[in-house]
Amino acid sequence: MKIPFFNYADRYAEDREKIKEIVYNVGTSDNFILKERVNEFEQEIGRYTGAKYVIAVANGTTALTILLKAMGVGPGVEVLTPAFSFISTASSIALLGGTPVFVDVDPHTGMMDPDDLRRRMTSASRVVIPTHLFSVMADMKAINEIAREHNLIVLEDSAVALGGRQNGAMAGLLGDAGLYSFFPAKPLGGIGDGAVIVTDNDDFGRISRMLRNHGQDGITRFYHHMLGYNNRMDETVAAYLSHKLMRYDNLLNRRREIALKYNEAFGSLAPMVQVVTEAHDERVYYTYVLQAEKRDELRSHLQSRGIETQIYYPAALPLQPAFAYLGHKPGDFPNAEAITGRSLALPLYAEMPDEHVHEVIQAVSEFYAEVKIHA
Numbered sequence: 001m002k003i004p005f006f007n008y009a010d011r012y013a014e015d016r017e018k019i020k021e022i023v024y025n026v027g028t029s030d031n032f033i034l035k036e037r038v039n040e041f042e043q044e045i046g047r048y049t050g051a052k053y054v055i056a057v058a059n060g061t062t063a064l065t066i067l068l069k070a071m072g073v074g075p076g077v078e079v080l081t082p083a084f085s086f087i088s089t090a091s092s093i094a095l096l097g098g099t100p101v102f103v104d105v106d107p108h109t110g111m112m113d114p115d116d117l118r119r120r121m122t123s124a125s126r127v128v129i130p131t132h133l134f135s136v137m138a139d140m141k142a143i144n145e146i147a148r149e150h151n152l153i154v155l156e157d158s159a160v161a162l163g164g165r166q167n168g169a170m171a172g173l174l175g176d177a178g179l180y181s182f183f184p185a186k187p188l189g190g191i192g193d194g195a196v197i198v199t200d201n202d203d204f205g206r207i208s209r210m211l212r213n214h215g216q217d218g219i220t221r222f223y224h225h226m227l228g229y230n231n232r233m234d235e236t237v238a239a240y241l242s243h244k245l246m247r248y249d250n251l252l253n254r255r256r257e258i259a260l261k262y263n264e265a266f267g268s269l270a271p272m273v274q275v276v277t278e279a280h281d282e283r284v285y286y287t288y289v290l291q292a293e294k295r296d297e298l299r300s301h302l303q304s305r306g307i308e309t310q311i312y313y314p315a316a317l318p319l320q321p322a323f324a325y326l327g328h329k330p331g332d333f334p335n336a337e338a339i340t341g342r343s344l345a346l347p348l349y350a351e352m353p354d355e356h357v358h359e360v361i362q363a364v365s366e367f368y369a370e371v372k373i374h375a
């Protein structure tokens with residue numbers, strides 16, 4: 001049996017005809033970029049999330065860049081960002097000339113550690129980026145409290161968390177601004193790159209809207225209020241996302257159903273396997289990541305059973321060659337570094353058949369039963 005990790009073929013199968021129709025309709029119109037379909041999609045995300053401003057952009061990385069720029073990040077400004085995350089949460093700061101200040105993560109959840117956040121901030125810190133990764137949410141209550149005390153702006157990296165909630169409030173709107181990515185692998189995956197910025201803050205909303213399109217205000221063409229980017233969303237991408245958004249909650253529910261089966265099976269494998277099973281957040285199960293003893297052997301075992309897995313992420317961000325100039329060394333971020341040696345992502349997507357879910361559970365359980373026998 002072959003159990004693929006993302007399985008784009010199955011995830012997009014239902015929409016094949018719709019995608020053809022969208023490409024035909026947009027391709028035979030004169031409206032390719034940032035027109036009525038993008039406008040409609042922005043309104044739909046506004047209704048879905050309750051955000052005051054929704055700004056559709058080319059991808060999640062650019063959403064971070066635009067927001068950081070709108071928040072005044074540049075040379076001499078420090079931004080606090082997790083040591084364990086996707087590269088964008090740190091590279092976007094550095095590419096604006098700002099300084100990423102890495103914060104270690106909680107050893108269990110892998111999310112930004114509020115205590116370490118207090119330790120690492122300085123008088124030059126202006127923004128903090130709590131990030132929700134895979135299916136776990138950052139502790140927004142603690143981070144917001146610290147941010148309020150120290151006058152920090154909170155940019156919530158909710159790229160993978162559209163539809164998640166904490167204490168009833170929508171991910172993306174738990175800080176001062178957030179974003180959702182629609183890269184095809186994401187829970188609301190599009191047909192190409194795409195993302196939206198969400199915020200209730202008038203300044204961040206107004207400035208972000210201009211920054212995505214060469215500093216124009218969307219009213220007077222070729223009048224540039226500021227230097228901006230060409231980081232707009234295409235009409236084909238928006239039209240497809242509008243279509244998929246209609247069934248998004250069902251997709252999330254199926255993801256949750258699979259994750260609960262995994263939680264139940266893997267929770268009992270502690271301490272060899274560590275999973276976040278606490279249910280105080282309404283989480284979006286983007287990918288299912290566990291921390292595993294003998295991770296590489298487990299991965300080989302799963303591969304021999306036809307089960308594809310991924311490693312998110314193989315190195316802590318401060319130790320990536322791209323950040324060598326910051327001078328961090330092994331041991332500076334012990335929790336993030338430990339997680340990179342233990343983390344393994346298992347297949348999880350809404351169209352995944354029960355049979356495959358069962359097979360993954362069997363294969364992982366079998367592996368640890370063997371480990372126990374030989375211990």
Ligand SMILES: Cc1ncc(COP(=O)(O)O)c(C=O)c1O
Nearest residue numbers: 059060061086088157159181183
């Ligand atoms: C946490 C996080 N932030 C930001 C991004 C960037 O999104 P995009 O791939 O749309 O640029 C990703 C993408 O994987 C992500 O996982």
